[in-house]
Amino acid sequence: MSKFGVLVMGPAGAGKSTFCTALIQHLHNNKRPCYYVNLDPAAEDFAFEPDIDIKDLISLEDVMEEMSLGPNGGLIYCFEFLQENLDFLTEPLEQVTEEYLIIFDMPGQIELYTHIPILPDLVKHLMRGSLNINMCAAYLLESTFVIDRPKFFAGTLSAMSAMLMLEMPHVNILSKMDLVKGHVAKRDLKRFLAPDAEHLTDEPSRQLQFEEDKDEKREADPAATKNVMAGESFNRLNKAVAQLIDDFSMVSFLKLDAQDEDSVGAVLSYIDDAIQYHEAQEPREPNDNLDTEIIESAIDR
Numbered sequence: 530m531s532k533f534g535v536l537v538m539g540p541a542g543a544g545k546s547t548f549c550t551a552l553i554q555h556l557h558n559n560k561r562p563c564y565y566v567n568l569d570p571a572a573e574d575f576a577f578e579p580d581i582d583i584k585d586l587i588s589l590e591d592v593m594e595e596m597s598l599g600p601n602g603g604l605i606y607c608f609e610f611l612q613e614n615l616d617f618l619t620e621p622l623e624q625v626t627e628e629y630l631i632i633f634d635m636p637g638q639i640e641l642y643t644h645i646p647i648l649p650d651l652v653k654h655l656m657r658g659s660l661n662i663n664m665c666a667a668y669l670l671e672s673t674f675v676i677d678r679p680k681f682f683a684g685t686l687s688a689m690s691a692m693l694m695l696e697m698p699h700v701n702i703l704s705k706m707d708l709v710k711g712h713v714a715k716r717d718l719k720r721f722l723a724p725d726a727e728h729l730t731d732e733p734s735r736q737l738q739f740e741e742d743k744d745e746k747r748e749a750d751p752a753a754t755k756n757v758m759a760g761e762s763f764n765r766l767n768k769a770v771a772q773l774i775d776d777f778s779m780v781s782f783l784k785l786d787a788q789d790e791d792s793v794g795a796v797l798s799y800i801d802d803a804i805q806y807h808e809a810q811e812p813r814e815p816n817d818n819l820d821t822e823i824i825e826s827a828i829d830r
């Protein structure tokens with residue numbers, strides 16, 4: 530029997546806890562059972578009380594105080610401690626049945642997703658062995674943030690890094706869509722939802738400005754040409770990153786407005802597809818072997 534879960538990840542303040550709350554409310558409204566696991570050892574004030582809360586095992590505040598660590602070192606200590614005490618998660622999760630969606634609310638420290646191996650090991654533990662949870666990651670980025678191209682690159686590369694590190698299905702989400710107001714902002718956002726290299730680098734007005742700046746600088750100071758070249762290299766780097774994002778065409782984004790029930794439902798349907806939730810809930814075909822045995826025993830009689 531499989532279990533089903535979603536790991537809600539993303540940078541600090543991206544709206545992870547708000548999304549978890551909206552998702553739980555949506556599941557309640559649709560009479561679907563869910564199981565809420567808080568893995569943020571600094572989180573407080575939950576709209577829905579977690580079924581498992583890492584703070585019952587270890588809290589960031591205690592670790593920072595007792596071990597004299599900062600917030601990032603403290604968080605890593607908490608996750609290493611969790612890794613040494615996995616029964617804290619395993620025992621209650623073993624009791625969860627396949628109708629449930631298990632929601633894991635993760636901390637916002639980005640280094641947890643990008644350059645330490647603790648999370649991949651935890652994910653392996655959840656997806657394999659006795660738990661056997663069909664998991665996907667929901668990676669949130671704040672929509673107002675990514676309208677700016679450098680921030681979009683930074684955010685997308687962090688999402689991609691998490692995708693490569695965790696090797697699990699990913700649903701990338703632009704949160705706080707209600708804050709994207711006005712025609713220009715909406716148009717700007719459109720090209721980032723399903724990015725392709727041509728659109729990401731195609732900014733004629735900026736390119737024109739860049740060429741004009743270059744000529745002016747050359748006239749004023751021939752030595753400044755070196756800095757201009759740095760600008761050109763930067764442009765080439767931008768193009769290479771855009772091409773990389775294009776090549777990994779799996780990096781596309783869903784829009785989320787956590788206040789809008791339809792928007793939450795739409796994101797959930799992508800999560801369900803990624804973990805194949807509905808297939809597991811369908812009534813099973815009668816067991817062929819059992820049927821054959823019944824027919825054979827009827828013939829024998």
Ligand SMILES: Nc1nc2c(ncn2[C@@H]2O[C@H](COP(=O)(O)OP(=O)(O)OP(=O)(O)O)[C@@H](O)[C@H]2O)c(=O)[nH]1
Nearest residue numbers: 540541542543544545546547636637705786787788
């Ligand atoms: N307008 C708007 N604000 C939102 C939305 N989602 C979250 N926020 C606000 O953004 C802030 C951060 O939201 P959280 O849900 O706490 O974000 P988080 O990713 O869990 O934050 P950390 O746990 O610190 O990593 C809060 O002030 C929320 O009220 C949204 O869809 N729209």
